Amino acid sequence: MQILADRHLAKPEDPLTLLGARVHEAEGRGRIAFALFQAARTAGPIFWIALAHDQDRLLPEGLAERLHLVEARDETDLLWATEEALRSPAVALVIAEPARPLSLTVGRRLQLAAEAGRTTGLMLIHQGSGSQAAETRWNCEPIPGPEDSTRHRWTLIKNKKGTIGPYDVNWYGSAAAFHLVPPTGKRCQSEDPPR
Template sequence: MTAPILNRAPYRDRPALPLLDGIALPLARTHEFCGPARHMLALLAARALSGPVIWIAPAWGSGQLYPDAVAAWVAPGRLICVTPRQTADLLWCMEEALRSGALPLVVADLPCPPALTPVRRLHLAAEAGAGTGRAAPLGLILTPGAGGAAGVESRWHMAPRHTRGTTEWHLERRRARMAPPRAWTLRAEGRQLALHPTARHPA
């Protein structure tokens, strides 16, 4: 007997993190942040959550988080910094942290986009972490340039567009399973951030 095409069970939205006004990231999945302001976008995700955050970055990397700048968005004491010495350990650390379900957010700053199989493993690890009942973890991979990791739940690109007297960024949703591409201007207005729809910027 074949399974029915229609399911009579009521539809329920998947739990998601409200990142910015009108933007939410499904939990227990892995998303990709790319572009020159990807670290800033990851800090906004950390700001939207409570609890500790694991931030994984290669020990040989030249760019490290600057606590004074981080403190404007997230208390530096919330960050647990992990610095593997081997490339393969970056994704291994992320996978294990997601599988534990012990933390709401796991960030990995990668030197290049990972292949499809490692991304699938990250999704499975996040789903396993959600099954522990402690937290539905969110996985974020930060990749340089235009990114391009295969199989991610969504891909976001952010770049600064600051002018004299104005602090703002151009934010694009370049890929998502359940939403079309879209672009916004993210502007700092005092201590608040305001999101304004805008035209997409050429890649």
């Protein structure tokens, strides 16, 4: 079981990797795509916790055997189920969709649960309703592109342990593979050395 715990705490290998044993937040119109992207990249069981009256459910191909959907009666049950799932060392990723803003107390409780279970949490929040206790906060928006484009701009707007900034991503929605796309007007190759 020690190998599993160490895997969850590994340092990020790319800028889109969520730090293990921490709770992160995603807001914006593309937050569901960001959550699915993180789920596709995560090995092991995934818990997705939402309010029962929220009828929009996704069951992405390739995740069906690892994805456990939990429907909570109200916000209190949603936060309780999220905390309990985060405390379990057998769970790799917990995604929750709270309807109300997260207080500092709630955010801190979730962080402590994630640390105890060495589990990664991702809260899908409404714009401006996150907790100061979150490790990172991402603003996720689809961006226009050519026909059949799957471009997203995922902007890291809060980061307790590093830099912030935007990442333009082409992600095809079914695998963990993606391409970072340079922002418009940015150079794709290195400059020639000075003469």
